[in-house]
Amino acid sequence: MSDAIVLVGTGAIAQEIVDVFGRERFAGAYCDPAYAASARVDLAVYTSLASLRALASCYVIGLADPTDRLRLASELERHGLRAAPPLIADTARVSPSAQLGGGTVLAPGVQIGPRARVGGHNMLMHHTVFGHDAASGLQVVIGPGVHVAGDAVLGDCVVIRANATIAKGITVGDHALVAQSAACFRSVPAHATAIGNPARVLGMRAG
Numbered sequence: 506m507s508d509a510i511v512l513v514g515t516g517a518i519a520q521e522i523v524d525v526f527g528r529e530r531f532a533g534a535y536c537d538p539a540y541a542a543s544a545r546v547d548l549a550v551y552t553s554l555a556s557l558r559a560l561a562s563c564y565v566i567g568l569a570d571p572t573d574r575l576r577l578a579s580e581l582e583r584h585g586l587r588a589a590p591p592l593i594a595d596t597a598r599v600s601p602s603a604q605l606g607g608g609t610v611l612a613p614g615v616q617i618g619p620r621a622r623v624g625g626h627n628m629l630m631h632h633t634v635f636g637h638d639a640a641s642g643l644q645v646v647i648g649p650g651v652h653v654a655g656d657a658v659l660g661d662c663v664v665i666r667a668n669a670t671i672a673k674g675i676t677v678g679d680h681a682l683v684a685q686s687a688a689c690f691r692s693v694p695a696h697a698t699a700i701g702n703p704a705r706v707l708g709m710r711a712g
């Protein structure tokens with residue numbers, strides 16, 4: 506029981522995590538009761554936070570929305586669970602000088618460069634490159650095929666969608682969203698939605 510992991514989430518991202526790491530790695534999946542009927546993960550599904558500590562000591566989050574991720578992380582910690590050690594797919598490559606925060610998931614083909622610092626509870630989807638000396642905060646979700654160039658800094662709860670590019674040395678502020686295929690050559694303010702190439706701010710988002 507002590508090394509078992511609870512997977513938080515029962516949708517497409519959660520199932521992808523199960524497919525990559527194997528269902529035997531997980532003691533079960535959690536979802537809020539409202540989502541139980543639509544759960545589609547190949548694990549036993551639990552809807553009571555209080556029951557999870559009996560199953561496992563740690564957790565990873567398989568959800569796309571940073572607000573949900575933050576809320577559930579804090580509730581799970583309150584129930585005595587802690588972040589699982591990073592889950593790293595066999596074909597991901599991590600520089601020996603890079604640091605990974607607890608609860609972080611690296612999908613197949615991800616590359617993490619020298620001295621990079623990936624924060625806690627990040628989700629990096631397949632074939633994303635996280636460059637040398639780049640850094641990210643907590644609960645950052647990065648879609649497939651994204652290029653985060655060297656020295657870039659991503660704040661807490663940033664979402665970067667598929668195939669976007671974050672140029673060298675720029676900052677993406679807390680809770681910002683970078684749309685699919687956007688190319689950001691200038692820093693993106695906190696809470697902004699950035700689209701296009703070169704990226705421009707479409708609007709501001711809550712969170």
Ligand SMILES: CC(C)(COP(=O)(O)OP(=O)(O)OC[C@H]1O[C@@H](n2cnc3c(N)ncnc32)[C@H](O)[C@@H]1OP(=O)(O)O)[C@@H](O)C(=O)NCCC(=O)NCCS
Binds near residue numbers: 648686687701708
């Ligand atoms: C980026 C996003 C948040 C903008 O949502 P929104 O604020 O509701 O804005 P809209 O969808 O109404 O789009 C506003 C404008 O931006 C354009 N736009 C949206 N996404 C764009 C993108 N990625 N690149 C370029 N333009 C984009 C739209 O065509 C629209 O242009 P228009 O005003 O000339 O018609 C939304 O498009 C989105 O969430 N996309 C993500 C889709 C996704 O999840 N893909 C999976 C990737 S992992």
